[in-house]
Amino acid sequence: MFDDFEAPSRRDLLLMIGRTGGAAAMYQAMTALGHAAATRFTGPPQLSGARPGASVLVLGAGLAGMLAAYELSKAGYKVQVLEFQDRPGGRNYSVRGGDRIVEVGGATQTVQYAPGNYLNPGPWRIPHHHRTLLHYATQFGVELEPFIQLNHNAFVHRHDAFGGKPQRYKELAVDFKGHTSELLAKALNAGQLDSAVSKEDKERLLVAMREWGVLDKSDRYTSDLHVAAQRGYDKAPGGGVDGAPTSAGINGLSDVLDSHVWTQMGFYFGSVMQTTMFQPKGGMDMIGKGFYREVGKLVRLNTRVTKITQDDHGVAAQWTDTKTGQAGESRADYMVCTIPATILNQIDIQVSPAKKAAIAALPYSAQVKIGLEMKSRFWEENYAIYGGHSFTDQAIGLISYPNYNFFKGGPAVLLGAFASGAGGYQLAGMTPEARIAAALEQGSVFHPAEYKAEYLNGASVAWSRMPWIMGCCATWSEESRATHYQNLVSLDGRIVLAGEHASYYGCWMEGALLSSTDAIMRLHQRALAA
Amino acid sequence: MDRRACLLPVLAIAAFASAGRAQDSAGGQTSVQVPDEGRAVYEQICQACHMADAKGGDGAGARIPALAGNPRLADKDYPVTLLLKGRGGMPWFTEILTHRQMAAVVNYVRGHFNSFPGTVTEAYVDRVASAPPPKPDCMTCGN
Numbered sequence: 031m032f033d034d035f036e037a038p039s040r041r042d043l044l045l046m047i048g049r050t051g052g053a054a055a056m057y058q059a060m061t062a063l064g065h066a067a068a069t070r071f072t073g074p075p076q077l078s079g080a081r082p083g084a085s086v087l088v089l090g091a092g093l094a095g096m097l098a099a100y101e102l103s104k105a106g107y108k109v110q111v112l113e114f115q116d117r118p119g120g121r122n123y124s125v126r127g128g129d130r131i132v133e134v135g136g137a138t139q140t141v142q143y144a145p146g147n148y149l150n151p152g153p154w155r156i157p158h159h160h161r162t163l164l165h166y167a168t169q170f171g172v173e174l175e176p177f178i179q180l181n182h183n184a185f186v187h188r189h190d191a192f193g194g195k196p197q198r199y200k201e202l203a204v205d206f207k208g209h210t211s212e213l214l215a216k217a218l219n220a221g222q223l224d225s226a227v228s229k230e231d232k233e234r235l236l237v238a239m240r241e242w243g244v245l246d247k248s249d250r251y252t253s254d255l256h257v258a259a260q261r262g263y264d265k266a267p268g269g270g271v272d273g274a275p276t277s278a279g280i281n282g283l284s285d286v287l288d289s290h291v292w293t294q295m296g297f298y299f300g301s302v303m304q305t306t307m308f309q310p311k312g313g314m315d316m317i318g319k320g321f322y323r324e325v326g327k328l329v330r331l332n333t334r335v336t337k338i339t340q341d342d343h344g345v346a347a348q349w350t351d352t353k354t355g356q357a358g359e360s361r362a363d364y365m366v367c368t369i370p371a372t373i374l375n376q377i378d379i380q381v382s383p384a385k386k387a388a389i390a391a392l393p394y395s396a397q398v399k400i401g402l403e404m405k406s407r408f409w410e411e412n413y414a415i416y417g418g419h420s421f422t423d424q425a426i427g428l429i430s431y432p433n434y435n436f437f438k439g440g441p442a443v444l445l446g447a448f449a450s451g452a453g454g455y456q457l458a459g460m461t462p463e464a465r466i467a468a469a470l471e472q473g474s475v476f477h478p479a480e481y482k483a484e485y486l487n488g489a490s491v492a493w494s495r496m497p498w499i500m501g502c503c504a505t506w507s508e509e510s511r512a513t514h515y516q517n518l519v520s521l522d523g524r525i526v527l528a529g530e531h532a533s534y535y536g537c538w539m540e541g542a543l544l545s546s547t548d549a550i551m552r553l554h555q556r557a558l559a560a
Numbered sequence: 561m562d563r564r565a566c567l568l569p570v571l572a573i574a575a576f577a578s579a580g581r582a583q584d585s586a587g588g589q590t591s592v593q594v595p596d597e598g599r600a601v602y603e604q605i606c607q608a609c610h611m612a613d614a615k616g617g618d619g620a621g622a623r624i625p626a627l628a629g630n631p632r633l634a635d636k637d638y639p640v641t642l643l644l645k646g647r648g649g650m651p652w653f654t655e656i657l658t659h660r661q662m663a664a665v666v667n668y669v670r671g672h673f674n675s676f677p678g679t680v681t682e683a684y685v686d687r688v689a690s691a692p693p694p695k696p697d698c699m700t701c702g703n
Contacts, residue, residue, distance in 0.1 A: 297585075375649065421588045448585070459604060496619075537700070
């Protein structure tokens with residue numbers, strides 16, 4: 031009987047929904063059908079037909095700068111890139127054995143990790159919807175592997191919950207869900223929400239709470255085998271004569287609330303934190319290295335820009351070679367400047383007062399990451415934790431387990447701190463040695479028997495003390511965004527700025543790439559119109 | 561000072577924590593306590609950038625300003641305003657420090673690393689902070 035029924039195409043369906051439900055309903059349906067994108071990326075910029083001989087000077091060989099260099103040179107522009115550091119990539123950065131980390135003030139660490147081990151001090155996880163980044167990673171042959179974001183078997187620790195003893199995420203999350211379900215069911219059964227929900231919805235909500243919260247026949251959250259099937263057994267299901275499982279207890283509501291586990295549960299709902307996430311095999315800097323293979327011949331490293339000027343005919347950057355002391359000047363028709371605002375704010379640059387004010391209105395955050403190399407993978411062997419994070423309310427914020435070389439033994443590097451806010455400042459203000467000591471002390475709460483005993487060596491990156499950026503990421507306020515954002519991103523004569531700071535996707539590589547894409551498309555139009 | 565005024569900075573911290581400053585963050589919230597004493601505030605917060613000797617440092621053609629021997633600090637309002645609103649690469653500290661802690665660290669920096677006369681009080685910082693503190697604007701903070 032359905033032979034003559036032709037299924038409507040997705041487009042027909044969307045039009046129908048749009049007509050009956052309006053734009054909002056259509057957008058909602060588009061999202062459900064997978065149409066509405068989570069990123070603005072619609073493909074690499076289609077630039078073509080650069081005027082013969084037209085040139086662009088790019089300042090900074092981070093991801094924004096290298097995307098600009100790659101796409102503009104492909105479009106026919108003559109491109110030169112100036113980079114302060116002795117390596118490309120900027121904050122797209124990994125440290126490995128033998129690398130030196132030199133801080134403002136001179137403190138120097140020589141990383142001692144074993145071959146193959148690394149720390150990603152900056153970006154470390156890639157959301158599945160960061161299409162721009164994934165596009166270039168794929169195009170440049172960067173091999174990606176899963177980044178274990180949500181690990182139910184990792185720990186949650188708060189100093190004032192459970193006597194300071196870390197609890198498994200799955201136990202706290204299941205308990206939180208169970209207790210809140212019981213309370214909602216209780217309120218529904220007592221008729222306390224009758225004015226808020228229809229009779230039909232009330233019944234469905236009760237079913238939802240029983241199923242989702244794993245409530246018993248009396249709509250209570252109690253310890254039984256169904257609950258144990260989510261949060262873990264006392265005796266796990268086995269085989270043979272003694273195979274029957276037994277349930278474990280549950281935590282009381284008050285104890286569960288002490289843990290603040292909802293902050294982790296909520297964290298995983300953030301669109302940039304949802305699984306699936308990825309990381310490049312071998313370190314995040316594989317992305318930058320992929321770009322560099324394409325544009326390396328255009329990049330001048332060890333080049334500190336001291337002054338930026340422009341006039342009716344072109345742009346110029348004065349620079350000093352940090353190795354040889356040689357001074358020079360580079361000229362071009364146009365400029366893409368990706369120097370972070372912390373640095374650019376102190377460089378003599380010839381742009382409008384409004385753009386200068388915008389550059390001066392961008393404070394940077396001060397995160398700290400610490401990578402600890404351990405003799406063995408005790409978190410795998412003794413705790414069955416494979417990747418993911420254990421959270422703490424101490425300054426280190428978390429420890430995060432490596433997402434590669436599972437089961438392969440040590441030595442292995444785990445992330446011993448991802449500190450921000452007050453904890454980030456505390457750790458950044460310490461010497462590198464004191465940071466390691468603090469990270470070992472705080473991280474020991476999760477693995478007290480092994481953490482210090484298995485420690486081999488460690489390295490830290492305190493972003494506020496990295497001489498080439500003196501901060502981690504630009505921080506906008508509602509006021510600065512309203513007053514300065516358009517002035518920051520506007521094409522100023524022959525100069526345009528790009529980077530994560532010039533985006534609404536701050537602190538993510540995707541933001542840097544989207545910013546650069548937008549900047550070079552506007553620059554290209556300007557160049558064609560000239 | 562009444563109890564209500566005392567609670568305000570704490571509430572501000574709680575509200576901020578859910579909005580998130582760190583665009584990518586550990587997840588969850590820390591309970592890191594910053595002491596009220598000026599020297600401790602300096603050591604746990606300020607020296608992350610301005611260094612233990614308060615002499616700042618050099619970067620890529622840019623400087624982290626020295627606080628030691630800094631004539632701009634003669635004007636008490638200058639450091640107080642910086643802590644409340646930020647300036648250049650320096651963020652505002654309204655989510656991390658209470659007005660009491662701001663007053664203490666301003667006095668420490670002006671007295672210990674300089675020798676400027678006069679001190680500021682918590683009430684003084686309250687008065688300078690007549691406008692509401694900056695609200696972070698971040699769609700992708702992940703908290």
